[in-house]
Amino acid sequence: MSLHETNKIAIDVDNVTKRYAEVTALKNVSLSIHDNEFFTLLGPSGCGKTTLLRTIAGFEGISEGDIRLFGDSIIDLPPNKRPVNTVFQQYALFPHMSVMENVAFGLRRQKVVDSEVRKRTGEVLELVQLSGFADRLPSQLSGGQQQRVALARALAPRPKVLLLDEPLSALDLKLRQDVRVELQQIQANTGITFVFVTHDQEEALTMSNRIAVMSAGIVQQVGTSRDIYESPENKFVADFIGDTNLIDVEIVETDGRQATCLLLGNVQLICNNAKGATKGRASLSVRPERLSLGDASNSSLSGTVSRLTYLGTDIHVAVNLEDGEVIDVRVQNSEDARIPDTGDIVGLNLELDAARVLMN
Amino acid sequence: MNAKIDIRRFPGFSFATYLCLFLLYTPLIIVMIYSFNDSKSIMLWGGFSFRWYEDVFWGLEAPKFKQAAINSLSIAIGAAVTATTIALSAAVAMLRAGHFRGKGASLGLISLPLMVPEIVTAVATLIFFSAIGFASGHATILVAHIVFCIPFAYLPIAARMQGIEASYEQAAQDLYATRFETFRLVLLPLVLPGVISGFLLAFIISLDDFIITNFVKGAGIETLPTAIFGSVKQGIKPNIMAISTLMLLVSVVIVTLSYFANRSGQGKK
Ligand SMILES: Nc1ncnc2c1ncn2[C@@H]1O[C@H](COP(=O)(O)OP(=O)(O)O)[C@@H](O)[C@H]1O
Numbered sequence: 001m002s003l004h005e006t007n008k009i010a011i012d013v014d015n016v017t018k019r020y021a022e023v024t025a026l027k028n029v030s031l032s033i034h035d036n037e038f039f040t041l042l043g044p045s046g047c048g049k050t051t052l053l054r055t056i057a058g059f060e061g062i063s064e065g066d067i068r069l070f071g072d073s074i075i076d077l078p079p080n081k082r083p084v085n086t087v088f089q090q091y092a093l094f095p096h097m098s099v100m101e102n103v104a105f106g107l108r109r110q111k112v113v114d115s116e117v118r119k120r121t122g123e124v125l126e127l128v129q130l131s132g133f134a135d136r137l138p139s140q141l142s143g144g145q146q147q148r149v150a151l152a153r154a155l156a157p158r159p160k161v162l163l164l165d166e167p168l169s170a171l172d173l174k175l176r177q178d179v180r181v182e183l184q185q186i187q188a189n190t191g192i193t194f195v196f197v198t199h200d201q202e203e204a205l206t207m208s209n210r211i212a213v214m215s216a217g218i219v220q221q222v223g224t225s226r227d228i229y230e231s232p233e234n235k236f237v238a239d240f241i242g243d244t245n246l247i248d249v250e251i252v253e254t255d256g257r258q259a260t261c262l263l264l265g266n267v268q269l270i271c272n273n274a275k276g277a278t279k280g281r282a283s284l285s286v287r288p289e290r291l292s293l294g295d296a297s298n299s300s301l302s303g304t305v306s307r308l309t310y311l312g313t314d315i316h317v318a319v320n321l322e323d324g325e326v327i328d329v330r331v332q333n334s335e336d337a338r339i340p341d342t343g344d345i346v347g348l349n350l351e352l353d354a355a356r357v358l359m360n
Numbered sequence: 361m362n363a364k365i366d367i368r369r370f371p372g373f374s375f376a377t378y379l380c381l382f383l384l385y386t387p388l389i390i391v392m393i394y395s396f397n398d399s400k401s402i403m404l405w406g407g408f409s410f411r412w413y414e415d416v417f418w419g420l421e422a423p424k425f426k427q428a429a430i431n432s433l434s435i436a437i438g439a440a441v442t443a444t445t446i447a448l449s450a451a452v453a454m455l456r457a458g459h460f461r462g463k464g465a466s467l468g469l470i471s472l473p474l475m476v477p478e479i480v481t482a483v484a485t486l487i488f489f490s491a492i493g494f495a496s497g498h499a500t501i502l503v504a505h506i507v508f509c510i511p512f513a514y515l516p517i518a519a520r521m522q523g524i525e526a527s528y529e530q531a532a533q534d535l536y537a538t539r540f541e542t543f544r545l546v547l548l549p550l551v552l553p554g555v556i557s558g559f560l561l562a563f564i565i566s567l568d569d570f571i572i573t574n575f576v577k578g579a580g581i582e583t584l585p586t587a588i589f590g591s592v593k594q595g596i597k598p599n600i601m602a603i604s605t606l607m608l609l610v611s612v613v614i615v616t617l618s619y620f621a622n623r624s625g626q627g628k629k
């Protein structure tokens with residue numbers, strides 16, 4: 001992707017800790033967000049995404065660490081002196097101002113001359129396809145239109161970085177999918193760095209250049225959509241992103257890259273994705289679509305089918321291993337697919353390249 | 361739902377309701393009707409006329425009432441403007457300035473005057489003014505009115521401000537507004553209905569105050585309520601009913617305005 005050619009750092013979050021009276025919302029968070037990047041903070045509710053965004057915007061101070069914008073520390077600047085703009089979760093459009101006045105607000109505070117304000121407000125409204133709505137009040141707009149006004153208002157002053165706090169969560173599903181594409185296009189066309197917060201993994205995977213997965217105030221992993229889906233670095237990421245099987249194994253031999261694992265005490269597997277593995281108990285993460293069913297006689301691992309779930313394009317098969325662990329397998333629904341019945345004994349084949357050893 | 365008891369079925373409910381309404385409004389209605397009485401008596405109906413209203417404006421006591429009305433209005437406007445300004449500043453400090461020492465105590469102090477018996481406030485204010493040698497007159501009334509109007513102006517302003525989420529002001533700051541611009545362009549317009557409502561409430565409270573005014577005014581100056589009281593002491597004449605009806609009209613208009621000010625802008629949020 002082209003953005004990795006310019007490796008300029010837009011935002012450098014350096015070892016930031018944020019403590020409230022009762023909770024520590026951010027624990028030693030470090031992130032480097034590249035210029036011109038669509039960067040997503042992804043994690044379950046309460047993990048500190050909003051807090052991190054608010055410390056960048058300046059609404060919250062930090063307890064420890066530093067935040068730099070293109071190299072300069074901004075932690076001592078009030079929000080109105082930071083060249084970043086925010087799209088708020090509930091939009092926070094000024095209810096007593098028209099769409100036009102809302103969008104022009106930032107430009108007027110920056111003392112931009114009148115003719116320029118009018119020109120740029122018009123341009124931004126066109127960008128979000130709301131040219132005909134300039135004189136309406138926010139209360140006269142639909143949720144989707146309000147979301148666009150919030151976006152236009154934050155884009156109009158041409159910030160260096162745009163912060164978006166779950167901007168799509170108030171929209172219905174169909175609209176949300178359309179707006180995803182639009183947001184991506186606007187980011188690409190304007191070249192503004194986007195820091196996008198969501199708890200929706202599908203949103204994160206489809207829109208982002210890179211994703212930071214967070215839980216309980218800690219950054220668990222930073223990487224591209226593919227990195228975090230295919231190469232999760234720990235059990236939290238593997239479990240949170242998509243569906244996965246976490247199978248208990250014992251590592252009997254490893255060189256820190258490759259590992260020999262023992263399943264159920266007697267099935268031996270050699271796994272190539274075992275970065276940082278050490279001898280002892282661990283989990284083997286395998287995505288359901290990377291498993292297939294076969295004859296029990298031909299495979300070293302077998303179990304009993306306990307449940308079938310028909311989903312149209314594919315079928316979920318739950319297989320119980322002899323120690324009671326349940327393995328999910330996803331079988332594509334095609335002409336030649338062999339669909340077992342519940343109670344059948346089946347063999348399990350797993351693509352060893354797709355399995356990852358994760359330490360507990 | 362069905363378990364809910366319909367209060368209208370309570371024995372004696374409608375009787376109690378009508379008795380309360382009767383006691384509340386009959387005297388007012390009688391005063392209003394008899395202000396149009398053509399007779400000099402306050403008891404016997406002598407036909408419909410505007411003669412007592414003419415008497416109020418052009419009669420023997422007209423100059424006295426006119427001066428009293430001017431005093432009342434100027435004091436009410438001055439007290440309401442000042443009290444509303446102070447109440448607005450207090451609301452910003454209480455609800456928008458974060459935590460400071462003595463915040464809980466401040467809230468108590470702002471609303472305490474509502475609970476202190478008015479006669480106590482009146483006596484205390486009088487003693488205070490004479491202790492510091494503040495000569496009685498227009499100024500003492502004004503100062504006293506400003507003080508007791510503050511909590512009345514504060515309550516609707518604070519109620520309104522409490523309902524305004526902090527995110528609007530954060531959005532303004534995010535868009536490069538200074539603290540003052542944030543107040544002037546965002547917080548003030550959003551809280552304005554509360555400010556208007558507080559102003560009107562303070563105005564009407566000042567306009568009809570009798571007890572405190574009577575204590576601090578000194579000789580030689582009258583407001584409408586004290587002038588009416590002075591006049592009534594020499595016997596009730598029908599022109600008092602005409603003045604009372606006029607004051608009732610002003611009160612009703614202002615309370616109605618205040619009600620609509622408070623409602624406006626609540627739909628859009
Ligand atoms: N102003 C605050 N005071 C105290 N605790 C807070 C405050 N804001 C957030 N928190 C706590 O910090 C944690 C992270 O919250 P938040 O950043 O809003 O999570 P997210 O946006 O990921 O859902 C939560 O436990 C929340 O309760």
Ligand SMILES: [Mg+2]
Pocket residue numbers: 049050051
């Ligand atoms: Mg949040």
